[in-house]
Amino acid sequence: MESSDPPFRSFYKKLFDNHLINGPSSKCNENEALNEAKECEFELPLIDLSRLNQDGFESEDCKREIAKAAQEWGFFQVINHGVSSDVLEKMRCEQVKAFKKPFQEKVNGLREFDFLTRNYRWGTPSATCLSQLAWLEAFHVPLTEISTMGGVTSFSTTIKQYAKIVSNLAEKLAEILAEKLGQNPGFFKEKCVPSMCYIRMSRYPLCPDSPQVFGLMPHTDSDFLTVLHQDHVGGLQLLRNGKWIAVNPKQGTLIVMIGDIFQAWSNDVYKSVEHRVVTNKHFERYSIAYFLCPSYETVIESCGGCSAYRRFSFGEFREQVQEDVKRFGHKVGLPRFIL
Template identity: 55%
Template sequence: MYKHLLHNSSELPPKDNHEQLIVEEIELLMIDLGRLNLSEFDRKECKQQIAKAAQEWGLFQVVGHGISKDILDKIRLEQINLFRKPFHEKINSKKLSSLAGNYIWGTPSATCLGQLSWIESFHIPLGDFLSSTNLTSLSSTIGQLSMEMFELANLLAKILDKKLGHHKPNFFKESCSPFNCYLRMNRYPPCPMPRGMFGLVPHTDSNFLTILLQDHQIGGLQFVKDGKWVTVKLNSESLIVIIGDLFQARSNDTYRSIEHRVITNELKERFSTSYFLCPSYETIINSCVEPSVYRKFSFQEYKKQVQEDVKTFGYKVGLSRFR
């Protein structure tokens, strides 16, 4: 499927791996969510930190988030065991019936090498998955993690929304449910031809919030800060929170949906797990601030437009379509 992309060297983008590797490494703002359970001063300051990070950076890291180390360690082990299975099992196995249809390698829509992500993943719509009766150690772990991630994502979303002055305190309770969200387990294989290749091509996320569990030992996440790419310094104790397109639109550009990417590694593989907080397809996204930067649109309309643009142009156009 990718043979013509890999063998046509003229399609390599005008960049090399050195450009990806020499960018500055920075440590993200660390927020201790445990402070939300302390004094009124601590709660107020913690919430202010969350809103400021979303506004100035578009991503931040959290500790004291309430998700147990046991479940995070367990999903890492289950994920590694899953990706170690032979290719034919990952796409056909009856034991993986609730996952096999969600297995992806690379970028199926790629029309040139610059659009190809060097990644394999299981992108899991949790509505179907949580309704499945196929109980295994893996499915049980995914189910437990996704529910805990949902609670954390909702907590952060409510804090961010309240800081905007929105007067719909039940918006996320009514529009987002565990069954609307997605979990994605990623493996970035060693890349023998790293020049011009990304583990995950530059993009923004099309949801409200993403919660990312990074690899403990292998870095690679980069994002745009002040107009240049920077590398996220590894921290084995934290989770990373990334603002998505829907929150940028709802906040009327107060919060930033940050462009990010993952670089390739020539020798080592890397694993990560991402949780995506999404609303129902019918949910209308609009700002309570006037004049609004964006017109009203539904989540379904947004996803459809993104898919059409990727199919037509090979890349996501995103929020600019809805100004």
């Protein structure tokens, strides 16, 4: 029976051989050290969004908690977010069904998931050493492709339902965070267009080389914010005060992460935090993330006080990230745009 897993070992044989013969390269020493750092247990802020529908005081208190978590953590969890457990479970089932197709079928054409094939990614083509390799496969699907998906299948029905709810949630949270900065909350509705916002469905296969290889190497997100649902396996970690903190799965919760663009737009009030996914030898992991992104033409200009960053467009930011990844094997990000 043809395997559903990407051929990580054979395709990246040179990276594995170099690691075995020469050990980690100088470029990767920092990531190797991060991978060996002791993981700590810590509880992320947990916010009940049902309070936004209550009286004025309770609603405002909830908004303050959201802003505080974005400022102090850059990561927080939400419950009563509007995505039912039924939709989350259906979404996972549809993910599993798509990812369990043979690898060559995912690359060359999935019959009932044909639109996914052109959005399929796996591994890290730019990796220059083993710790830059991402042991995952993913489908990156723009909202426009989801909304225009033809046919009525369990997959199309489920992902359309999920995308509608989670995109509204992301926009709502972004508007609250803008409001707490005294900025125009309508900015996101105007600038974050469906062709740029997307859903990424990810699968992290069993990894016999764990912990030498990451599921996702340490990075920050390049968007305004990310809304993530992870399954019961776990593996997501964030860096706080020099220590890695496991973001343990909690049933029914969604995780919200501040991205680079929001940090720049807020003039460092809100924090884009480095995070990673560690691999697992015994269990595969599934997650689904929604990324709230502006159009390429959108100019990011820090609000309030003396700006820490120069003005730049989102297109310019993305181009710089791609250039750095190609050149160095990893993203540099916001430091490129500091005044």
